[in-house]
Amino acid sequence: MLLLVALIAAPAHAKVQPGMISPSDWSAYGARFIDTSGRVIDDANGRISHSEGQGYGMLLAYLADDKATFERIWTFTRTELLIRDDGLAAWRWDPNADPHVTDINVASDGDILIAYALALAGQAWNVPAYDRSATRIAQALGQQVIRREGGRLVLLPGATGFSVGERPDGPVLNLSYWIFEAFPVLARLAPEIDWEGLAASGRELLSLARLGPAKLPPDWISAPADGPLEPAQGFEPVFGYNSLRIVLYLLRAGITDTDVQKAILNNWMVQNGGMPAIVNIPTGKALARLSEPGYRMLAATLACAIDGTAIPADLRRLQPSQYYPSTLYLLSLSLVGEKYPTCLR
Amino acid sequence: MLVLIGAAAVPAIGQQFTSPTSSEGTAAPSSTAPAPKVDDSALRFFAAQGDSRRLEAEMARLRALYPNWQPPKDLFSPTPDQDPDLVRLWQLFAEGKFSDIRAAIAQRQAAEPDWQPPADLVTRLDEGEAARRLVNAAEAKQWASVLRIATDTPGMLVCGNMDVLWRVAEAFVRTDATERAKDVYAYILRSCSDPKERLATAQKAMQVLDGPELDSLLALQRAKPDGTPEFASLRGDLLRSLVGRAAQDATLNVSAEDIDALEQLARNGSTADDALVLGWYAFRRGNAAQALDWFKLALDRKGGASAAEGYVLALEASGRALEAEPIAYQWRDAGADNRTAYIDLMAGLLSASPPPRLDQSIVARFAPVVSQDKSATGAQALGWYAYNTGQIRTAASWFRTAVQWAPEDEVSAFGLALSSVRLKDTATLDAIAATWVGKSERILALVSPATRRQLASRAPASSPLPLPAAVAPTPIARPAAVATSVKPAAPMPLHPAPTDRVGTNDTGRAPESSAGRGGAACSRAGAPAFRADRLSADDAVARGWCLLDLDRPREAINAFDVGIRNGAGRTAEDAAYGKSLAYLRLGLTNQAQVAAIETAQPPARAVELSVDLLTQRAIAAYRDARYVEAILALDERNRLAPEQQDLMMIRAWCYFKLRDFASAGRIFKALRAAGYADAGAGIDAIMATTRQWRS
Incomplete structure (x- = not known):
């Protein structure tokens, strides 16, 4: 019954409004992680930039209703990363390399975030050029990385290197690249792509990917047509920094009642004292507990959404630590502010 | 889809370069035409900054857009009514801070929804960003993207953006549209005036074009102030590269x-x-x-x-x-x-x-x-x-x-x-x-x-x-x-012995073409005459074959040399062929090739057919991983014609596959010494396999 409600409710939630991030949190984030050229800096990762970070930056700027910063980040993204022949973004940009793009491959969640932010901003701020760019990226995603592989409609993580033809254990997928909230928005711009089918296969894969004693989805998973899901070869078999955000993406898309969310909630709340953890899939043992505010906010948001638990006092404003947890924090806080305001009382 | 985009871009840009712009083509008879409304804010900014290079470029651009336009007389006088925001924006533009300009425009529009930035600034900003994006795409070898950006923003394809023009030309070359690259080079040589850029353009053209196409481009040269043609110095480069290539490749002819x-x-x-x-x-x-x-x-x-x-x-x-x-x-x-x-x-x-x-x-x-x-x-x-x-x-x-x-x-x-x-x-x-x-x-x-x-x-x-x-x-x-x-x-x-060759005719190494030859001619009787260089060419060649049969390649070479020197026609050909075999037997492949072309082989020789057949057989066997057979076919072929470098590569890889690294290595090294760069890969493979090489 609950599930049914969530499904019906989902389209209504699809459109997030600008203004859900406070000016003070946003300026603290920008001062720390966005330079004047519009580059979003991953300070825990050699101060490189990537398509995912640019996409997060644009989405957060939209949520903060900051048109100027949105333009700044988009200008950098367009001139420095959106240079591929196929219309998708190069994923990796290194300030210390020349040329700066050190890997021309794609990280498809970055492209989804960029197109999603453009589509939201284009409509809310009435900028047709944003809509046009979002449409082009969405169409390119449909041509390059949204494909039927291993018997399912999947989102390949990159333009090269992950498909059935390129890996013996292919397709290799990253389930945290399914940013469910973006699909209905992009469907408006590129209706020829089966976004609903992509969302459905994402939900199915998440259900099947509960592996190991802890029943958690690994960051990188092999999903062949003729066999069970397994951690992909060549990657650490962990529920790690990638998979952490699955919870957030499901909740932001209005999905609250899946088995995988329950498994994650159990692992964080019962096994690891309210903290997200990096968990080894084969053993089910926690390799590290993540106490940084940004990660703890993920657990607090999940508890809020499922049990109505109030957000702890120390998590009510941004304490910028590093780019990634700070980004997850702002996305979580804006979600709570919009959909679960009672958790902030 | 990609190809389509690329192909669509090509004609559009091609036109850009092949048809002269209308502003240049049509003389303006229009004292009656109304004076155009020209946005001169950029002009005033560059004038105020004393940036004469940008000022001139902007004037040239405005003149191209509006043939009747005259620069304002008060360009250098202070303009107190100018919007301070615009001064700042042009300042940012001059510094190449495009993101800052975009942010500033958005900020001002958020405060003043009706405010519009000057059209000129927006155009220049679009072009500046497109140029930067195009260069980034070229650096990442995204050539279709380069051409698409150029098509979308043709306004940036001007002499002031020489790097962009060069990269567009390169994108055409890389997408096999050399003809269109030529159009770009021709556009530059017809329209642009910087002597260094012109010279560099000619040099770039030389790397991708030759023959009449190149000549027609170089014909666009102008006279230098001292009266000499500006590309005279390139003539030497051209000759050098021509002869240099012919030195590597005997099939190239140089006049x-x-x-x-x-x-x-x-x-x-x-x-x-x-x-x-x-x-x-x-x-x-x-x-x-x-x-x-x-x-x-x-x-x-x-x-x-x-x-x-x-x-x-x-x-x-x-x-x-x-x-x-x-x-x-x-x-x-x-x-x-x-x-x-x-x-x-x-x-x-x-x-x-x-x-x-x-x-x-x-x-x-x-x-x-x-x-x-x-x-x-x-x-x-x-x-x-x-x-x-x-x-x-x-x-x-x-x-x-x-x-x-x-x-x-x-x-x-x-x-x-x-x-x-x-x-x-x-x-x-x-x-x-x-x-x-x-x-x-x-x-x-x-x-x-x-x-x-x-x-x-x-x-x-x-x-x-x-x-x-x-x-x-x-x-x-x-x-x-x-x-x-x-x-x-x-x-x-x-000619080593890989494992599978047991029982093959390992002793009959003399080339078949020498069978029945020599024998007596090898005798001492010939020696004094030979030493005195008075041996007839035929006898010398016979002596050469005989010595080769005796596995005395060094002496055979001397004998064949006499044959080449004193003989003609068929005898000289035989001698040259024998000499190349002798060198091959010594493992001196460089010299073997020289000897092989010392006297051109006749075009219609009966052996050619069998040479072709054996070549095909060897290649087919190699492809099917039947390496021993490939070597045997090559051996047979070797008796009929000197082995060219690509076949030597195949032979070497066969030995490699048969794990006869010594033989493979010797051939790879000889080929590399002869300037055959691909052989390096073979040497590396051996090094890697035999672990002599740590990286």
């Missing part, structure tokens, strides 16, 4: 005028470059004497390692190997090619039979180089030299060293086996025979009378039997007659 012109440049100049190019050209075309002169000139002009290498090879090819030795030795450490040249030269000298009279110091100073390089070829040559001069114990020691360094090398093992026979060292002999059982009949024959009989019954009458029992070679004495000569084989790198 006599071009050669003359480069020769004149070389003589009148003071650097070694041109002489070097001419040296290699002459050498690779078989003109060793001329090559020698150019390499000498290059050496005198401090042409360095390449000049020394060429000089050594040319001297050696002229039959003056002994003279080459001091130079080869002096330059041995200058580079890998020099090292190889020295070792090959010494290997040739030392392996000759009868051994040449060598100063002991020459041999003595070669030995440490061999040890340092762990050169199996060198060790083996020292082995033969010692063997042929009766120093059997020394010979055994060098052969043993060669076997250690190249355990798969049959020739070294054979040398060690022969030496062991002479030293009555049965333990060593048995050990070698055990290693090579099933792989080398001639080694087995040293311990097995049955194999010996078998070989003897099978060998053609004119072939030498590699049987020590028939004769214990008297070291210094020259082997006099066929029947008694058992001469240790000179190194024969192209």
